[in-house]
Amino acid sequence: MLEQVRPRDLTQWFANATAKGAPVVLDVREPHELQLASIKPQGFALLSIPMGVVPLRLTELDPEQPIACLCHHGGRSMQVTQYLLSRGFEHVANIAGGINAWSAELDPAIPRY
Numbered sequence: 001m002l003e004q005v006r007p008r009d010l011t012q013w014f015a016n017a018t019a020k021g022a023p024v025v026l027d028v029r030e031p032h033e034l035q036l037a038s039i040k041p042q043g044f045a046l047l048s049i050p051m052g053v054v055p056l057r058l059t060e061l062d063p064e065q066p067i068a069c070l071c072h073h074g075g076r077s078m079q080v081t082q083y084l085l086s087r088g089f090e091h092v093a094n095i096a097g098g099i100n101a102w103s104a105e106l107d108p109a110i111p112r113y
Contacts, residue, residue, distance in 0.1 A: 002081055003093035007102040010068055010095065014044060017066030017091045025095070026061070027070045028054065028080045037099055037111045039070070051076045054083065066091040072113075073098040 005013045014023040023044040027034065028051040039046065049057050051071070061067065067089065069077035074096050081094040103110040
């Protein structure tokens with residue numbers, strides 16, 4: 001089942017999943033998007049792998065770690081979440097609303113684009 005987690009609830013989601021390993025936010029946006037707006041890791045590792053190359057870089061991810069996928073509005077990250085689930089990753093969630101929601105709910109200093 002594909003889990004959706006709002007940015008404001010991410011800390012709690014990670015707390016419930018940390019027994020499985022260190023939490024990771026997987027940002028699947030393109031490099032030019034990262035230049036426009038980015039989050040800072042706070043209690044989680046941040047890994048940037050554009051959606052199109054996730055299959056090629058799958059070995060960089062640990063299937064035991066809790067991974068929350070992030071994009072602009074949540075569409076691409078939902079696809080990556082589904083892909084990871086289909087590859088045996090068990091502790092994966094989509095960050096609903098993406099970085100746009102992150103800015104609105106957690107950090108208004110992050111530019112919205």
